Amino acid sequence: MLGALLILVESYWFFASKYRNISDTAGGLDGNEQAFLFIAAAVAATFSLLVVSSIRNWSMKVESKLTGLSRLRNSNYIYLLLSLLGKK
Amino acid sequence: MSFFKSIDETVFLWINHWIGTVSLLDQFAELAASDYFIPVAISLVLLGLWFSGDKSASRTVNQFAVISAILAVVIANLVVEASNEVFFRARPYDVLDSNVLFYKPTDSSFPSNPTASGLAMALSVWLWNKKPGRLLIAIALLLGIARVYVGVCYPFDVLGGAAIALGAALLSKRLLTRFQLVPLTLLRSARSIFLA
Numbered sequence: 001m002l003g004a005l006l007i008l009v010e011s012y013w014f015f016a017s018k019y020r021n022i023s024d025t026a027g028g029l030d031g032n033e034q035a036f037l038f039i040a041a042a043v044a045a046t047f048s049l050l051v052v053s054s055i056r057n058w059s060m061k062v063e064s065k066l067t068g069l070s071r072l073r074n075s076n077y078i079y080l081l082l083s084l085l086g087k088k
Numbered sequence: 089m090s091f092f093k094s095i096d097e098t099v100f101l102w103i104n105h106w107i108g109t110v111s112l113l114d115q116f117a118e119l120a121a122s123d124y125f126i127p128v129a130i131s132l133v134l135l136g137l138w139f140s141g142d143k144s145a146s147r148t149v150n151q152f153a154v155i156s157a158i159l160a161v162v163i164a165n166l167v168v169e170a171s172n173e174v175f176f177r178a179r180p181y182d183v184l185d186s187n188v189l190f191y192k193p194t195d196s197s198f199p200s201n202p203t204a205s206g207l208a209m210a211l212s213v214w215l216w217n218k219k220p221g222r223l224l225i226a227i228a229l230l231l232g233i234a235r236v237y238v239g240v241c242y243p244f245d246v247l248g249g250a251a252i253a254l255g256a257a258l259l260s261k262r263l264l265t266r267f268q269l270v271p272l273t274l275l276r277s278a279r280s281i282f283l284a
Contacts, residue, residue, distance in 0.1 A: 068144065
C-alpha cells in the first residue's frame with residue numbers, strides 16, 4: 001500500500017514539477033537514455049529494498065531446501081548472500 | 089491507397105477535433121501520450137511481474153514473460169528503425185489543419201514507435217500470462233489512442249505499430265521457446281543469487 005502510494009506521489013511530483021513533454025532533440029530523454037535510467041533505478045530500488053528488509057528481518061536465518069527467491073520467505077537476503085560466500 | 093488515406097485522415101480529424109472541448113480530457117491525453125508515463129508504468133508492471141508468483145513454476149512463467157517482453161521491444165524497435173530508413177510519412181500537423189497538444193516529433197509518423205514498443209511488451213506478456221497481459225494491452229492501446237488525440241499520429245500509424253508489435257511478440261516467444269537454454273541460464277544465474 002505504501003509502495004503504491006509512493007509511486008503515485010512520485011509520479012505526481014515528476015509531472016507537476018516541470019513541463020515534461022519535451023522532444024529528445026530539445027533536451028528531453030531519448031528512448032535509450034530512458035531505458036538505461038529505468039534499469040539503473042530499478043536495480044538501485046531492488047537492492048535498497050533487499051538491504052532494508054534484511055536489516056528489518058535480521059533474525060530470519062532459517063536454512064531450507066527452497067531455491068532462488070523462495071528462500072527469502074524464511075531468511076534475510078544479506079544472510080543468504082553471506083552463507084553463499086561462506087560455502088565457496 | 090487514397091481511399092485508405094482519406095479514411096485515415098477523416099478518423100484522425102474526428103478524434104483530434106475534440107481537443108479543447110474538455111480540459112480534463114486534454115490533460116489526461118497529454119499525460120497518456122507522454123514519453124514517460126505509460127512506458128514507465130509498463131516497465132514497472134514488468135518489474136513487479138519478475139518477482140510475482142507464489143510457486144517457483146508460476147514465477148518462472150512470469151520471468152519468461154518479462155524476458156520475452158524485453159526481446160520483443162528490441163525487435164519492434166529494430167523494425168521501426170528499418171522502416172523509417174525506407175519510408176517516411178509526414179506528421180498530421182504538417183499536412184492537415186489540426187490541433188496539436190504535444191511537441192512536434194520530426195521522424196516518420198508511420199509506424200507509431202511508442203505503440204509498437206508498448207504493445208510489443210504488452211502482447212509478449214499476454215502470450216505467457218493472460219491476466220497481467222490484458223491490463224498491459226489496455227494501457228498500451230491507451231498510449232496509441234492518446235497519440236492520435238494529441239495530434240502526432242494517424243490511426244493507421246497506430247495500427248501499423250500494433251502489427252509490428254504483434255509480429256515482434258510472436259517472434260520473441262518463438263525464439264525463447266526454441267532457444268530455451270539462454271533464458272534458462274539467465275534464470276539459473278539470477279536464482280543462484282536469490283533474485284529469481
